[in-house]
Amino acid sequence: xxxCSVPRPEEIVQLARDESFREERARETETPQSFAEVAAELxxxxxxxxxxxxxxxxxPALFDRDWILCDLHMHTSWSHDCSVEVDExxxxxxxxxxxxxxxxxxxxxxxxxxxxxxxxxRNLVVIxxxxxxxxxxxxxxxxxxxxxxxxxxxxxxxxxxIRAQGGLVYLPHPFDRRHAIPDPAILHRHLAEIDVFxxxxxxxxxxxxxxxxxxxxxxxxxxMGAGSDAHVLPGVGTGAMSMRAFRNAEEFMISLHSAQVLxxxxxxxxxQSLKWMAQGASALAAALGSPNEERGR
Numbered sequence: 001x002x003x004c005s006v007p008r009p010e011e012i013v014q015l016a017r018d019e020s021f022r023e024e025r026a027r028e029t030e031t032p033q034s035f036a037e038v039a040a041e042l043x044x045x046x047x048x049x050x051x052x053x054x055x056x057x058x059x060p061a062l063f064d065r066d067w068i069l070c071d072l073h074m075h076t077s078w079s080h081d082c083s084v085e086v087d088e089x090x091x092x093x094x095x096x097x098x099x100x101x102x103x104x105x106x107x108x109x110x111x112x113x114x115x116x117x118x119x120x121x122r123n124l125v126v127i128x129x130x131x132x133x134x135x136x137x138x139x140x141x142x143x144x145x146x147x148x149x150x151x152x153x154x155x156x157x158x159x160x161x162i163r164a165q166g167g168l169v170y171l172p173h174p175f176d177r178r179h180a181i182p183d184p185a186i187l188h189r190h191l192a193e194i195d196v197f198x199x200x201x202x203x204x205x206x207x208x209x210x211x212x213x214x215x216x217x218x219x220x221x222x223x224m225g226a227g228s229d230a231h232v233l234p235g236v237g238t239g240a241m242s243m244r245a246f247r248n249a250e251e252f253m254i255s256l257h258s259a260q261v262l263x264x265x266x267x268x269x270x271x272q273s274l275k276w277m278a279q280g281a282s283a284l285a286a287a288l289g290s291p292n293e294e295r296g297r
Contacts, residue, residue, distance in 0.1 A: 068099025073227025078111030100125035109148035200226035202239035
């Protein structure tokens with residue numbers, strides 16, 4: 001009895017292109033095989049195909065790593081609008097149970113470098129970053145940076161500067177219209193260069209801006225991130241990611257693919273009032289000739 005066989009991989013193209021060959025194979029199916037025979041041939045086919053699979057990329061598996069909380073957006077006294085010292089911030093982050101934080105001061109990198117050094121020996125990973133003001137197209141955060149990136153460059157040049165030093169591009173509060181943000185054309189033009197898209201920022205006045213960011217990230221399959229954007233200690237950890245522990249930028253991106261956004265909001269009016277009071281105290285201290293040394297920004 002004639003039996004039909006499962007097409008070999010090299011026959012598949014011929015089936016698609018050659019009508020007479022398709023008709024010949026169709027006639028063979030008039031005498032069907034048993035389920036056991038079909039299963040056996042399919043098994044042989046899948047084993048042949050599996051043997052042709054390329055070797056893996058060597059990317060590290062993180063399934064055995066502990067879960068940690070990581071706040072991807074916060075500031076220190078190196079930012080012009082924040083008075084929180086680096087050591088205070090690290091102490092508070094640990095107290096809140098965070099396992100990693102990103103220091104992302106406005107147009108300054110000194111706070112991140114200081115935090116990386118101060119975190120040695122702590123059970124806390126510090127990602128060195130910077131929130132960079134672009135030329136009329138909002139702000140961009142660089143994560144895992146090596147050196148400071150100047151403000152005021154075009155959006156595309158800022159992204160290129162981040163990537164040139166092996167950093168990751170993190171787009172903060174992309175739809176917060178109270179601030180300058182990339183226009184739609186710029187945003188769509190550079191989607192492929194954005195490594196992490198912030199879908200939750202705990203300091204936004206309107207939650208609809210976060211909701212819009214989440215919908216956009218889902219639509220374009222963007223890797224999601226979240227941060228507190230804290231300028232005062234009680235804000236630290238109010239926005240974060242629950243993710244596997246990581247050691248470098250590559251592991252960080254792998255971990256984000258299985259991460260979950262954590263929302264722990266506090267009253268924005270309360271946090272903003274604390275920020276204003278801290279700024280007022282700093283201004284008063286400066287006017288009275290505080291001995292604290294002014295940092296260059």
